[in-house]
Amino acid sequence: MTPPTTSDLVVTGGTVVSHDGRRRQDIAIRDGRIVAVGDDLAAAGVPTVDATGLLVLPGLVDMHVHLREPGMTEKEDFASGTSAAAAGGVTTVVDMPNTKPPVATAERFRQKLDLVKNKAYVDFGLYGMLDHDNDHEIAAMAELGAMGFKLFMGQTTGDNRCPNDAAIFRGLEAAAAAGLVVGVHAENDHLLRMFGDRLQACGRRDPRAHLDGRPDFVEVEAVTRIITMATEAKTELHIHHLSSAAGLQRVMDLRARGHRVTVEALVSHLFLDEDAYDTYGNLIKLNPPIRPAADVEALWAGIGRGDVDIIATDHAPHTADEQKEDDVWKAYGGFIGVETMLPLLLTAAAQGKLTVEDIVRLCSYTPAQRWSMSTKGQISAGFDADFVLVDPTAEFVLDQTSLHSKHNVTPYNEWPLTGAVVATYLRGNLIFEKGEVIGAPAGRQVIPARTPLATH
Numbered sequence: 001m002t003p004p005t006t007s008d009l010v011v012t013g014g015t016v017v018s019h020d021g022r023r024r025q026d027i028a029i030r031d032g033r034i035v036a037v038g039d040d041l042a043a044a045g046v047p048t049v050d051a052t053g054l055l056v057l058p059g060l061v062d063m064h065v066h067l068r069e070p071g072m073t074e075k076e077d078f079a080s081g082t083s084a085a086a087a088g089g090v091t092t093v094v095d096m097p098n099t100k101p102p103v104a105t106a107e108r109f110r111q112k113l114d115l116v117k118n119k120a121y122v123d124f125g126l127y128g129m130l131d132h133d134n135d136h137e138i139a140a141m142a143e144l145g146a147m148g149f150k151l152f153m154g155q156t157t158g159d160n161r162c163p164n165d166a167a168i169f170r171g172l173e174a175a176a177a178a179g180l181v182v183g184v185h186a187e188n189d190h191l192l193r194m195f196g197d198r199l200q201a202c203g204r205r206d207p208r209a210h211l212d213g214r215p216d217f218v219e220v221e222a223v224t225r226i227i228t229m230a231t232e233a234k235t236e237l238h239i240h241h242l243s244s245a246a247g248l249q250r251v252m253d254l255r256a257r258g259h260r261v262t263v264e265a266l267v268s269h270l271f272l273d274e275d276a277y278d279t280y281g282n283l284i285k286l287n288p289p290i291r292p293a294a295d296v297e298a299l300w301a302g303i304g305r306g307d308v309d310i311i312a313t314d315h316a317p318h319t320a321d322e323q324k325e326d327d328v329w330k331a332y333g334g335f336i337g338v339e340t341m342l343p344l345l346l347t348a349a350a351q352g353k354l355t356v357e358d359i360v361r362l363c364s365y366t367p368a369q370r371w372s373m374s375t376k377g378q379i380s381a382g383f384d385a386d387f388v389l390v391d392p393t394a395e396f397v398l399d400q401t402s403l404h405s406k407h408n409v410t411p412y413n414e415w416p417l418t419g420a421v422v423a424t425y426l427r428g429n430l431i432f433e434k435g436e437v438i439g440a441p442a443g444r445q446v447i448p449a450r451t452p453l454a455t456h
């Protein structure tokens with residue numbers, strides 16, 4: 001019988017960074033799984049990857065991407081979006097359900113899975129939607145491997161209708177019974193519409209009107225309401241793209257009273273503030289909006305204290321033409337980001353704003369733990385051999401034409417960055433190196449190892 005440490009690939013000479021430290025170690029891999037991490041694992045006849053001088057990070061897990069399939073493939077699709085992920089060191093993406101049609105029934109979930117399953121260059125999870133009347137579909141979507149359920153309390157791209165509070169509560173109960181996380185876009189839809197109408201009536205058309213129409217209390221109100229309901233329904237709750245100092249303070253206050261919730265910050269909310277409206281216009285229209293510098297600083301402080309659990313991208317592509325729209329009310333929300341997350345965060349690490357260990361914790365370890373991805377997020381024996389080789393000292397100027405999405409318009413174009421993705425491996429296979437995505441799409445669906453919370 002083959003001894004358990006026999007390997008078919010060994011990564012040598014690199015510094016392995018985990019969520020809680022770093023060590024110069026080799027990694028032995030067999031059949032796409034890590035079988036050992038330790039000293040001097042190279043063996044005669046076994047191929048090696050020389051990672052000398054490089055950092056080896058667990059592949060990033062981006063909990064928040066919109067790959068636009070089905071229905072909006074003029075913006076992005078699973079092949080292009082997951083190519084961008086591979087190039088960005090992201091080996092697992094979780095795709096959002098606000099497609100055309102929305103993924104709000106088991107039938108549509110199955111259709112989406114069939115549509116995308118052979119197109120992905122990285123592993124992927126799929127969110128179902130929690131809509132205005134689909135609590136009876138939640139259990140069946142869970143059976144098909146839904147990673148969790150997205151609840152849009154505020155309007156966004158796609159055909160989704162925001163559920164009222166009764167529908168939200170029924171959905172929260174159904175998700176709790178299925179043992180899955182509900183991820184929420186927490187903004188009060190009625191208030192957003194009212195403020196938007198007022199600004200339009202005043203004749204505002206400029207990019208900054210988007211910020212003025214989404215004051216932070218709109219987020220505070222929605223955060224308070226959804227945490228209150230999720231606690232009552234015993235639902236595992238995650239707040240996507242929390243954007244304001246006041247919103248984060250409210251989460252901290254509610255946690256101090258015993259409410260349990262995880263919080264995500266977006267890369268865009270960490271690297272852009274309201275001055276960016278002057279430079280980039282409607283390209284940086286995002287829901288929730290890019291906010292004043294004080295909010296950005298509050299999110300960074302929350303990362304420093306551990307109050308922000310996860311960083312994600314909200315990779316939300318639109319066509320290059322759509323992103324030229326001058327009228328803020330017609331402009332689309334969101335822009336690409338899955339390929340630029342790691343270089344931006346490495347640049348922040350080079351500047352001392354966080355550590356590479358923090359990046360691993362926020363972008364890999366914690367998302368994998370939170371969504372019960374039992375083989376993701378760590379470089380340890382038994383885990384999938386998903387890893388990224390990083391040169392933390394490489395300095396370069398970002399050129400958006402080198403990116404891998406269908407439309408590569410990004411506010412970070414021409415930004416000087418420090419820290420580059422050298423190569424990305426998915427289950428032991430090289431999928432990206434030297435600017436090129438390599439091989440055929442081999443990504444698989446990731447299914448959460450869920451534990452039903454209720455017994456009825």
Ligand SMILES: [Zn+2]
Nearest residue numbers: 064096314316
């Ligand atoms: Zn989103």
